[in-house]
Amino acid sequence: MSIVTAPVQDADPRIKLRVSPYRNDADFAPLSGLGGGRPLDPVSIADVLRNAFVYPPHTIYRDVRVAVIGFDPERDLHAAPEYRFPFRSSPAPQRPTAQVADEDALLQTYHRLLCDAVTRSTAGMQVPWMLQSGGKDSSSLAIAVAEARPDTTCLTYLGGREEDEVESARAVARQLGLRHEALVCEPGRAYDRYLAMVPRLPLLSADFAMLSYADLVTEIARSGGDGVVDGLGSDIYFGTPVDARKSTLFRMARDLPVPAKLFEAGPVSRSFVACFVLATLGMDPFERYFPGSRFSDAEVDRLLGRPVAAQSRQRLRVFQEELANARTIEARKRVTLAIVEAGAGFPKGQYTTTALGLRQAYPFCDAQLAEWVYREVPDALLIDREGHNKPLVRKHIARRFGELPYVRAKGCFRFDLCGLAAERFEQVHAFAVEARDLVPGAARWLEDYRGRMGNKFFASKFYLLAVVLPWLLSRADAPAQRPDA
Template sequence: MNAYPEGLSGMPASPSSVSMNTANEANAMPDPAVATQDAANRIKLSASPYRGNADFTPLVGITGGLKLDPVSIADLLRNAFVYPPHSIYRDVKVASLGFDPERDLHSAPEYRFSYRSSPAPARPGEESVDEEALLQTYHRLLCEAVSRSTTGMHAPWLLQSGGKDSTSLAIAVAETRPDARCLTYLGGREEDEVASARSVARQLGLRHEALVCKPARAYDRYLAMVPRMPLLSADFALLSYADLATEIAQSGGDGVIDGLGSDIYFGTPVDLRRQVLVRMARGIRLPSGLLEASPLGRSFVACFVLATLGMDSFERYFPGSRFSDQEVDRLLGRPVAAQSRQRLQVFKDELAATVSDEGRRRVSLAIAEAAAAFPKGQYTTSALGLRQAYPFCDAQLSEWVYRHVPDTHLIDREGHNKPLVRKHITRRFGELPYVKAKGCFRFDLCGLAAARFDQVHAFAVQASELMPGAVGWLEAHRGRMGNKFFASKFYLLAIILPWLLSRAGASRSLEPLE
């Protein structure tokens, strides 16, 4: 049986022959430089949009092949992304935000977060600034950021989620790139902001389109681009992005404008629910089969809460339901989850410097954005030959907000985030309902499992040497895919398995895990 759709089956491994390797990290790279390759095929990429556009061309046409990193596969299963500065390849490191691209990332990575909540720069007091002047400066800098980041785009599309960031961004786009089209994704009824987003676009004079999530179509589009995706992330909006990016490319667009990137310098309040979850995470080893026991296995809330007890408290900041350490070891056929958890150590000094839940949350967002949120756009647009713009990552805009905007305009006294952005929107539209409730690009996880279970099972059979426990897990949980907790884990396998297979010659050339 060929589990691949047309366009993936039979594709040669890319960029070249790939195998698993469990050796220690390579020795230090001499004379490190951005986006370079040494004689041992060790590569360092600069992929932070806060420093400019990512360049994945060093991964094309490499002689001698690259080796997959099993610890990175464990990262994906445990957290839906690979811990930076690592990548899915053993000898490819990525200088994302917090990692200096001029330093050695192979043997001595160091993390330094630029937008700490504490110690933060001395910002002006609320009484010392004129709010109208503040809003005018924010608007001007955002417009300039849009202009700079979209240079060279001839047919840009703005991803308009219906939230604060994309609405504020749409105001700037209408002024600087009125040729842009807006695109809103409807992934579920609980976040239906299509009507509001369309109204905003029309009032601004921008064309607007909507795309309704169809899991099977989105998955086929992802599989079609897998051979051309430079690296791997399993962000829970990756399939949404693959769906959107393909739609844009097929409609004649050549660039994507994304409103991601401002949370880490505006600040990220931690609500009571998240505080409780983080404090519940105790790293407790749960009895095998507990979450499958009836009636617990039918309740998403029960499964989510119990799984939280077994998680690392910092990793609980990361979104979604993921595989436990015990499940990861069974999936990969060896004890590797502990090595994945150990990768948190590179962030320990930065975390020790935080003095609040908000500070730890901000660091967690920076890590997850660098390793999952940005890559979902960078990897999919790279595969389709589209340009990518992140105006909120513009250096002038981000530094001005972080250093010169009063604290009360970053997070107000009631704990609401981004009052400056809210006022920017209100000045143009008045009060809008979706300014209060964040929109997003959800994906129908249960729908994907219902539509593509047998296909992913076939991938697992083909990848049995690489992930020997995947078939058993799928077969044991076939009847539980109506619970989003288990469907989330299915989603991770659905993302990871075909990408690995496309690099590993259907797993037959892989060195077995020991």
């Protein structure tokens, strides 16, 4: 990966990093040893509190930009960034129809390209470990891994009582001849592991799987692994259907001023669903596509001690033209996923593996595989008439296993948010007191909502502070550290 610095006279401190896994591997070496020497960006802090990630191409540092998918790495991303989503659903390339396509040939090509992607992306790994959720992508990927890298160990995370993917994941791994391990979420252990790597995390993201990922990659490193294989990255070119419930949720976002007192009313304050719906009414329609419960604009302004949330919203402007070209909810979600993956999805892996000196592989981001699916696979094998996503991937799995128990549901690295708040409230509150120059309202917010952490809505916001505050404190000697600087 190459690092580009803007060609100004002697030494321009600005840095531009190429970090898109769709292009090549990320290298954060230019930031090594500079954690306390670069100016923090208060608008980016607002980004993280509002949406759990920094809007690309911005980063938590004022003078660092990232060239993620959609941004041309050859352009000046500091002064004039332009966003062009490469996998538009409309207008899309003229794909062959299902009637003329040879399904057997398509499945053989898909399998071959996926195996090749695994081989290329893991070439530098001696002891690879694969994160296996038990869902469609990881099950299909495991089939290719068993052929291309049979020395891989599969690791499944059990993050909540509602999950059932361990049984499916273990069955897949064993039938393929792959070693399988499982890790049960313990919030305190995961948080300790995150805190241990904070000084070495190159940038900041508060993805709701960040602590899960810190837990997983630490476990891999302790077990002798030197690389992590992740099945993220295929949704933006396969397509992402939106069910009726999510469609209704997106339409509920009205950007209305919702008084904070409504969330504190007795029955409402104890109901996650009620709080989530109220928060949705007050959100920007586009930002409701982002997962999780986050701080409102008014809360962010109080946390940072100044009106800065509006500046965070202004960063949406760079995506407006592309969003205008997305004429359906599915098309908008496709663009949104690309933005979220670039700001949160990939960074949770890139940052944590970088901190521990591990390699990271995303086989589904392989350029040859992605372009082939986008241009050559019939629409009916991307999303079928019933709205099921990835029929091609389902058929790839079915040829080996038949119907798997967890293929129908979506897997993820869930985390025990309420458990974290119960175990580490005082520790995070101490961080908030120490970080009062950076986030002056954090301690007060924690004190006001101390008794509501049994509701996942408030525990989600606690999670954001738990991730953000120690990272900011580790860079507390950076210039322009105050929010009003």
